Amino acid sequence: MKYGYYPGCSLERNAAAYDISTRAVARTLGFELDELDDWNCCGATEYIAINKLAAYSLIGRNLALAQQQFHANGNGHLAADGRAQLIAPCSACFLNLRKADRYLQEDTKLRDTTNEALAAAGLHYDPGTVFVRHLLEMIINDMGCDEVKRHVTKPLNGLRVASYYGCLLVRPRLGGELSDAEYPDELESLMKVLGAEVVDFPLKTHCCGGHMTQISAEVAYELIRRLLQNASEYRADVIVTICPMCQLNLDAYQTRVNQHFGTNFNLPILYFTQLMGLAFGLEPKAIGFGKEIVSAENALIKIQRSLEPAATPAPSRPRKKKDEGLPMPRMPEDEEVSA
Amino acid sequence: MEEITVSIPDIVKPKLRFLEEVSMATPGVSRLEMCIQCGTCGGSCPSGADMDHTPRALFAMIRAGMRDEVLQSNAPWYCVSCYYCMVRCPQEVHVTDLMYTLKRMAIREGYTDHDAAPDFSQTFIGYVEQYGRSFELGLATRFHLAHSPLRKVGIGTLALDMFARDRLSFVPTRIKGMDGLHAILEKAKAITHDAELTGGTQLL
Ligand code: SF4
Ligand code: SF4
Ligand code: SF4
Ligand code: SF4
Numbered sequence: 001m002k003y004g005y006y007p008g009c010s011l012e013r014n015a016a017a018y019d020i021s022t023r024a025v026a027r028t029l030g031f032e033l034d035e036l037d038d039w040n041c042c043g044a045t046e047y048i049a050i051n052k053l054a055a056y057s058l059i060g061r062n063l064a065l066a067q068q069q070f071h072a073n074g075n076g077h078l079a080a081d082g083r084a085q086l087i088a089p090c091s092a093c094f095l096n097l098r099k100a101d102r103y104l105q106e107d108t109k110l111r112d113t114t115n116e117a118l119a120a121a122g123l124h125y126d127p128g129t130v131f132v133r134h135l136l137e138m139i140i141n142d143m144g145c146d147e148v149k150r151h152v153t154k155p156l157n158g159l160r161v162a163s164y165y166g167c168l169l170v171r172p173r174l175g176g177e178l179s180d181a182e183y184p185d186e187l188e189s190l191m192k193v194l195g196a197e198v199v200d201f202p203l204k205t206h207c208c209g210g211h212m213t214q215i216s217a218e219v220a221y222e223l224i225r226r227l228l229q230n231a232s233e234y235r236a237d238v239i240v241t242i243c244p245m246c247q248l249n250l251d252a253y254q255t256r257v258n259q260h261f262g263t264n265f266n267l268p269i270l271y272f273t274q275l276m277g278l279a280f281g282l283e284p285k286a287i288g289f290g291k292e293i294v295s296a297e298n299a300l301i302k303i304q305r306s307l308e309p310a311a312t313p314a315p316s317r318p319r320k321k322k323d324e325g326l327p328m329p330r331m332p333e334d335e336e337v338s339a
Numbered sequence: 340m341e342e343i344t345v346s347i348p349d350i351v352k353p354k355l356r357f358l359e360e361v362s363m364a365t366p367g368v369s370r371l372e373m374c375i376q377c378g379t380c381g382g383s384c385p386s387g388a389d390m391d392h393t394p395r396a397l398f399a400m401i402r403a404g405m406r407d408e409v410l411q412s413n414a415p416w417y418c419v420s421c422y423y424c425m426v427r428c429p430q431e432v433h434v435t436d437l438m439y440t441l442k443r444m445a446i447r448e449g450y451t452d453h454d455a456a457p458d459f460s461q462t463f464i465g466y467v468e469q470y471g472r473s474f475e476l477g478l479a480t481r482f483h484l485a486h487s488p489l490r491k492v493g494i495g496t497l498a499l500d501m502f503a504r505d506r507l508s509f510v511p512t513r514i515k516g517m518d519g520l521h522a523i524l525e526k527a528k529a530i531t532h533d534a535e536l537t538g539g540t541q542l543l
Contacts, residue, residue: 291504
């Protein structure tokens, strides 16, 4: 299966771990992600606060390019209903693109003026031709948990995972979101087939504050603290996310939240694709481990994995003398290698 | 008789106009007119405590034509776009979209000196307009250096942590079609400007 792919700005650098683990998981599951040529930023939640038509035209350029690249020649990217599928891994990008497509269908004046602006670069978008989907929703509905399970070679047994959805993939309800606006369960189902232990996380769809960390830090810190507190109360080892902005807020600001409230949260924040990759037996470094600010090392140890690739076996060599001294704790993986 | 029919439109019309203006300026269908003042939105709002008026109160003020008070409110700037209000509202009012509309109006009419949010949005779109792309944290660093010198120290260590993990760049990637994007945005702004002059508020 082939899909158009809209990585979004975050995945270029700040959330590179999400991008590389997504591409790795796609290879394992056997779907193709065709990047949208020369895509531009979707404007996050900022452009719409300044100029409506410019915001819609900015998003419209992406939709118009996707229509050209994936719909016009229908080269294998079409959904059953004939729309071209465009996958966004960032919840903010997903909602921006999805919502623009929807409102451009409903609001003919907005559609016409947006197209008038797009015409300045020879582009045109027919609302309804591009089917914007979030990566998680696509994996759940097109691949399915059973198919994912078939590829699990190193289950995450014993890893306690809190599944964090945030806002924009569950709300608002414009079609194409997960099962529920406040208590979805897709991410938990996915984590279970990976072998992880799913913990309760009542605040799983509460907001992390979005761009508030930049505007009014105290407001944002309190929202982030509540989430970390809640996940800690249920003794989660990691929080798994589906959005680069959520990851950034919970990971990069965790230390500052600790300083601000005198707390000592130490919760690694990982992308769901990273946990999928781990369970598929991929090397942690190849799926972006090591890029998180709050280290995931303890979590890896808990499932007998480590950041450094297992040492290359050297079976013919006799063991170094040093090894005959005190018995050292050894990782089960080492056994595997020498066995 | 005659006195009544003349005086009612005179009092009511300007008050109604602000409600329509806000509603029409909102993309899609705002359903603002359907608000029944139940307060569910405010009760669901994580930023409610920081807002000077809850969304419910703002909508009542809009209906009452209190333009100044509404556009001076800090509420839209504390909105974190969590969309809880929108999914819980029994009338399906597009609360979050209306918050964005109020931000645009406040900026356009010069009401925004009370908060850092407009500067943040401007800085962000500055990158988009120059490169076609942006980034979350590099921007934050620049923004903090430019606007909150006292926070420099803290954000500095954060930036260093990010940099050490190769998660921070200093300029975004520039897209190839920058000329085209520039033409599109200029055209969009020109259309908006024309509408401003002719009072076509549904474009703003
Ligand atoms: S929402 Fe964030 S990640 Fe998505 S395109 Fe915009 S800036 Fe980039
Ligand atoms: S939780 Fe925060 S970053 Fe994530 S989608 Fe909600 S507002 Fe955006
Ligand atoms: S929840 Fe809806 S109907 Fe109730 S006050 Fe808010 S906007 Fe009005
Ligand atoms: S979207 Fe904005 S107004 Fe609505 S509940 Fe969330 S923060 Fe409050």
